[in-house]
Amino acid sequence: MTVEIPKEKWSGQVREVTIGATAEDGGTRTQTLTIGGETTLPFLHFEGSIPHRPALAIEIRDRKPDDWSPILLETWGEAMESPAAWAKAAEEAGADLIYLVLSLTTADGEENTPENARRVVREVLDATGLPLAVAGPGQADVDNELIVPVAEEAEGERILLGICEEGNYRTIVAAALANNHLVQSKTPMDVNLSKQLVILISDMGIPLERIVMDPTTGALGYGIEYGYSVMERLRLAALQGDSMTQQPMLVDPGAEAWKVKESKVGEGVPESWGDWQNRALEWEALTASSLVQSGADLLVLRHPDTLKRVKAMIDALLATTA
């Protein structure tokens, strides 16, 4: 008996966005990263085209963070002492992109400075040929103060500048426009707000091919289902032809998953929770792999083994549906 597989015919397509520039395009990256371009839902190859696999980024910091899980500190070890070494280690771990987050303060507790931000970005660009994303610490005034010089330092590299939010996007978008970079448009989990911020950012004159949409997610057990639904709805709208929702989606399961008790804490938890290290890795991997299924095009992770696990899942799904 032959089974007819029902196929949905979508009229829309996710925009293709390329992060990074090689020498040919005025940058120094040895490879670039293109995401998006889908004409169907994740892994439904029989229905439409999926020109680019979901990409995996590793988050690094401009200095060793004070509040990361000991599991992460142990894994990255010495590399965390220098952003350049950390970026190299992330590249070796298989990352498609380095996601560099600048800290609010330096290691000795002083305020982070534009000079320091420039220096770190230069070191990372010199240490790895991977495309780069750079985000500020998440305080509007400091973000703007640090991201503008970063954008200048990395001129021509087509880096992804984070993080544009509804209350603070103009300065970052202007810096991206002036130096030919891309921006990350982040909103609280809400379809209307996600679309609205893309509109506001594109109103400033930046092409849609340079906007990556970050709809925000929660970790497994901490609101992931809500984030999942928002992403699913945005993606369905994109495929139905709703133009301002057609940006590729970035989410940060690494930061979310490593924030929760289940991965952060090894002591004083029920024994039935099992091995801490394995639980923590599964938490990040399951959060990330669920988000791949909801249409994420670029996922930011923290642990190199998580990256391997998620990559293996993507490989397997691509193989079975090719």
Place this chain on the structure above:
Amino acid sequence: MLKIGENIHIIAPSVKVALKERDGGFFVDLARKQKEAGADVIDLNIGPRKKDGAEVVEWLVDCMQEAVAGMTISFDTTNLTAIETGLKLWGSNAIVNSTSAEEERLEQVPPVAAKYDAKLIALCLEKSGIPVGADARIGIAMEKLIPRAEEVGIPMENLLVDPLILTVSGTQEYVPEAIETVRMLKMVMDPAPMTVVGLSNVSNQVPNKMRPLLDRVYLTMLMGAGLDSAILNPLDKKLMGVIQGIETRDDSTPVKALYLKLFDRVAGMEQLQPEDVDMSDPLQAEIWKTVQVLLNQVIYTDSYLQF
């Protein structure tokens, strides 16, 4: 279509002040204005008014006698004593606004409407909240609201079922459901109950300048599905113009013709088609975009008209 004027509403700051100061002239004027603008009914929304509801209604009825004697008045409060006071004074030319399917309300409110031979607005709402799908709302109407109305002797022409309208800003996926609920309510039985909506709910939390367009287009679609009455702002001239245009089948301008086409498409269980619209006319293009948003085919944002 029965047009219930919403402007005497306790949420409006001017109404609140006028009621507090017992400024009769304000209410006489506001009621007359609505009547002159084409309202068939004046809604008196006084809020819950637990303590002095009856006294407030008595005073307002006096104002209405002076302003719009003989018109239909809708008594809009959860205070049943206040409603009954109003019905005693005004007579059967009245609407009880409203009951829901919550047990206590359904027990107490319909007999009062029946006793005074008034119309009754009945909300598709249970204790558990507003059901989101059309089927569930029809279920409430069929299993609770309609049987109870029949039980107390309210004929279907006096029962106004309200499917409950949710805002396009935040609960967009339920906006088309309400259209289908109206359609089904008109088809499930014969004689069918009447239907009513609180129109402006659809544009709650939407920037003020965009609300009237959403209201106009949504009302057209609801009328196409068979809507019998709406609580609305009769002072909105464009809204009243659209209703009149549809009722008189006026296609004398391209925009009027488009509203009529939209009404006909919905009535024929079809969607408005791109070829129905001259996209080079900005007024028609914004109606098209609004239809797409109201059908949940394009995600709503505060700047949806730009694209």
